[in-house]
Amino acid sequence: xxxxxxxxxxxxxxxxxxxxxxxxxxxxxxxxxxxxxxxxxxxxxxxxxxxxxxxxxxxxxxxxxxxxxxxxxxxxxxxxxxxxxxxxxxxxxxxxxxxxxxxxxxxxxxxxxxxxxxxxxxxxxxxxxxxxxxxxxxxxxxxxxxxxxxxxxxxxxxxxxxxxxxxxxxxxxxxxxxxxxxxxxxxxxxxxxxxxxxxxxxxxxxxxxxxxxxxxxxxxxxxxxxxxxxxxxxxxxxxxxxxxxxxxxxxxxxxxxxxxxxxxxxxxxxxxxxxxxxxxxxxxxxxxxxxxxxxxxxxxxxxxxxxxxxxxxxxxxxxxxxxxxxxxxxxxxxxxx
Amino acid sequence: xxxxxxxxxxxxxxxxxxxxxxxxxxxxxxxxxxxxxxxxxxxxxxxxxxxxxxxxxxxxxxxxxxxxxxxxxxxxxxxxxxxxxxxxxxxxxxxxxxxxxxxxxxxxxxxxxxxxxxxxxxxxxxxxxxxxxxxxxxxxxxxxxxxxxxxxxxxxxxxxxxxxxxxxxxxxxxxxxxxxxxxxxxxxxxxxxxxxxxxxxxxxxxxxxxxxxxxxxxxxxxxxxxxxxxxxxxxxxxxxxxxxxxxxxxxxxxxxxxxxxxxxxxxxxxxxxxxxxxxxxxxxxxxxxxxxxxxxxxxxxxxxxxxxxxxxxxxxxxxxxxxxxxxxxxxxxxxxxxxxxxxxxxxxxxxxxxxx
Ligand SMILES: Cc1ncc(C[n+]2csc(CCOP(=O)(O)OP(=O)(O)O)c2C)c(N)n1
Ligand SMILES: [Mg+2]
Numbered sequence: 001x002x003x004x005x006x007x008x009x010x011x012x013x014x015x016x017x018x019x020x021x022x023x024x025x026x027x028x029x030x031x032x033x034x035x036x037x038x039x040x041x042x043x044x045x046x047x048x049x050x051x052x053x054x055x056x057x058x059x060x061x062x063x064x065x066x067x068x069x070x071x072x073x074x075x076x077x078x079x080x081x082x083x084x085x086x087x088x089x090x091x092x093x094x095x096x097x098x099x100x101x102x103x104x105x106x107x108x109x110x111x112x113x114x115x116x117x118x119x120x121x122x123x124x125x126x127x128x129x130x131x132x133x134x135x136x137x138x139x140x141x142x143x144x145x146x147x148x149x150x151x152x153x154x155x156x157x158x159x160x161x162x163x164x165x166x167x168x169x170x171x172x173x174x175x176x177x178x179x180x181x182x183x184x185x186x187x188x189x190x191x192x193x194x195x196x197x198x199x200x201x202x203x204x205x206x207x208x209x210x211x212x213x214x215x216x217x218x219x220x221x222x223x224x225x226x227x228x229x230x231x232x233x234x235x236x237x238x239x240x241x242x243x244x245x246x247x248x249x250x251x252x253x254x255x256x257x258x259x260x261x262x263x264x265x266x267x268x269x270x271x272x273x274x275x276x277x278x279x280x281x282x283x284x285x286x287x288x289x290x291x292x293x294x295x296x297x298x299x300x301x302x303x304x305x306x307x308x309x310x311x312x313x314x315x316x317x318x319x320x321x322x323x324x325x326x327x328x329x330x331x332x333x334x335x336x337x
Numbered sequence: 338x339x340x341x342x343x344x345x346x347x348x349x350x351x352x353x354x355x356x357x358x359x360x361x362x363x364x365x366x367x368x369x370x371x372x373x374x375x376x377x378x379x380x381x382x383x384x385x386x387x388x389x390x391x392x393x394x395x396x397x398x399x400x401x402x403x404x405x406x407x408x409x410x411x412x413x414x415x416x417x418x419x420x421x422x423x424x425x426x427x428x429x430x431x432x433x434x435x436x437x438x439x440x441x442x443x444x445x446x447x448x449x450x451x452x453x454x455x456x457x458x459x460x461x462x463x464x465x466x467x468x469x470x471x472x473x474x475x476x477x478x479x480x481x482x483x484x485x486x487x488x489x490x491x492x493x494x495x496x497x498x499x500x501x502x503x504x505x506x507x508x509x510x511x512x513x514x515x516x517x518x519x520x521x522x523x524x525x526x527x528x529x530x531x532x533x534x535x536x537x538x539x540x541x542x543x544x545x546x547x548x549x550x551x552x553x554x555x556x557x558x559x560x561x562x563x564x565x566x567x568x569x570x571x572x573x574x575x576x577x578x579x580x581x582x583x584x585x586x587x588x589x590x591x592x593x594x595x596x597x598x599x600x601x602x603x604x605x606x607x608x609x610x611x612x613x614x615x616x617x618x619x620x621x622x623x624x625x626x627x628x629x630x631x632x633x634x635x636x637x638x639x640x641x642x643x644x645x646x647x648x649x650x651x652x653x654x655x656x657x658x659x660x661x662x663x664x665x666x667x668x669x670x671x672x673x674x675x676x677x678x679x680x681x682x683x684x685x686x687x688x689x690x691x692x693x
Contacts, residue, residue: 029543029544029546030543030544030545030546032546033348033349033545033546033618034349034544034545034546034618037544037545055546055550055551056551057512057515057516057543057551057552058482058483058512058513058515058516058543059515059516059517060516061516061517062515062517082544085480085481086481086482088481089483089516089517089518123402124401124402124403124453124464125402125403126402126463126464126466126467126480127467128431128466128467128480128481129402129403129466129480279691308679308680308689309683309689309690309691310679310680310683310689311683313461313462313679314401314402314453314461314462314463314464314467315401315453315454315460315461315462315464315673315674315678315679316461316674316675316676316678316679317401319676319679320679
């Protein structure tokens with residue numbers, strides 16, 4: 001089995017799906033010839049032709065709008081928004097149209113469309129190249145929201161997303177493209193080639209939407225994370241000596257509530273970690289669900305470790321970023337309750 | 338259908354190069370006073386040498402994040418700056434170092450901002466892509482394509498309403514002409530008859546894609562002007578005098594209540610889109626042709642033809658070099674901002690808390 005970076009495995013998922021199904025089309029800004037700003041679509045135009053993989057003008061609204069129309073007429077578009085921070089011009093199409101068309105057409109008009117976008121910080125992108133807008137999607141009924149954390153999952157989840165019959169927002173943590181970044185920004189990142197979860201099978205497989213996975217079993221506290229924060233949580237667990245159970249959610253909607261609740265009932269403690277701003281973040285939803293379904297098992301308040309309620313600062317990147325130190329401190333806190 | 342696809346679609350660097358229109362010899366004779374021309378030369382030197390230094394600092398890993406340089410595009414910024422008053426407003430994109438300097442903002446403060454230091458013009462809060470100096474009526478650099486065209490209309494409306502004769506100039510790229518905000522902004526400017534000038538810096542590429550591959554018309558801005566009742570204006574963006582001449586006309590028109598204009602300045606970036614981009618998708622002959630018509634060389638030769646002693650030009654270059662060295666020293670002397678500083682200025686009370 002080959003080891004791939006997350007970029008390569010995403011690219012591979014495109015190849016596999018386009019090979020298998022002529023209805024899959026891929027487009028976006030600089031996606032065709034150039035192969036995408038992060039090179040996730042490199043080689044597709046050469047292989048499948050300009051009619052299946054092509055460049056779009058700078059027009060996120062136009063890209064998503066066209067994808068909706070294609071999806072409603074027998075195609076399975078998988079489009080790229082260069083950075084999640086650029087999706088706002090398309091937000092109206094995503095929220096008002098893509099998410100609701102099936103419901104208002106009584107199931108006749110459907111939107112099997114995937115919108116890929118890199119998210120998250122850690123690259124000194126400042127406020128316009130670092131955002132994690134997942135909660136802006138999970139808040140909208142009718143959208144599925146996926147956040148992979150390994151090359152293996154990225155391929156399997158992307159294939160599942162493209163094959164899914166509903167609109168899927170596929171958020172790619174850009175800090176994980178080349179290696180599992182654990183928040184220790186002052187240390188070199190171990191490349192994916194040295195990591196087991198970079199083993200990516202050839203050909204077709206899927207990772208089902210709606211299934212979380214335990215990345216580290218533990219007895220003391222459940223840590224809910226996704227994307228880059230999975231590695232931060234793992235690092236914090238190792239460094240603290242606290243026996244944390246780290247759950248990688250993988251898809252936010254649909255959410256694997258069962259696995260989460262089972263774990264919290266076992267550990268009696270729960271911490272949610274995300275890079276997005278704190279207020280009304282997805283962590284709030286997770287905390288609400290946990291207390292609704294496992295309240296009598298809790299031995300400590302549910303805690304959140306998140307980005308600040310400010311724009312992503314350019315110069316104080318590592319203060320904003322909820323790194324292993326901050327996660328560790330909260331782990332110790334909840335253990336003392 | 339796929340058999341009709343020409344090979345160049347898969348490799349843009351093999352396409353027919355698009356060369357610059359040769360410098361118009363008549364421009365030498367434009368009635369531009371020599372002191373203005375000296376300033377135009379000096380400004381272009383400043384922009385060039387500043388960007389070269391910014392690039393070097395990148396390479397030394399001192400600049401945080403990415404950055405977009407205006408190397409090769411200096412004539413547009415310099416030409417417009419010279420036609421503006423200090424109280425006129427400008428708006429720029431993430432490729433905004435040049436436009437910020439052209440508005441008279443301190444090079445040391447700008448350099449420090451690129452380095453993310455506390456002595457930067459935005460205390461490190463903005464960085465390269467968001468340079469802003471309201472004090473200089475430089476109303477910001479915008480990293481989200483198209484946003485600032487709409488905002489600039491509001492500034493122009495305000496000037497009109499206040500009865501000042503301030504003009505607003507908004508710079509943007511060729512790729513920006515394809516987003517809805519561009520068209521919405523032009524229509525607003527036209528119906529409100531605003532004192533505003535839209536300046537498209539057409540460097541022939543959006544990011545990595547040639548503009549003509551994804552645009553309905555040859556001249557992305559100028560060929561659309563008529564849709565909003567505006568004149569079709571294309572200017573050689575590598576000739577500061579040509580830009581200055583057009584800028585003087587359209588800014589003057591706006592100042593006198595003559596309404597909006599749009600100018601398409603055709604130019605070229607010497608390097609890639611951003612720091613990480615070597616720009617390999619462009620045909621090598623194309624890059625060479627444009628480098629041979631470099632705005633600074635064009636201007637240097639003109640000033641010599643017009644009788645300015647070479648020694649004067651050398652002195653300008655040297656004084657600019659000293660200025661850039663000083664700016665670099667100033668920037669490097671700054672400290673990284675404290676974490677608490679990121680928590681300030683979210684709300685009018687100066688803080689970032691939403692709880693009472
Ligand atoms: C809404 C939005 N979409 C996409 C981007 C990503 N992006 C940044 S620069 C750029 C190309 C812009 O091209 P152009 O307008 O020609 O300006 P240039 O960089 O050539 O000066 C793109 C697509 C963005 N910043 N904002
Ligand atoms: Mg351009």
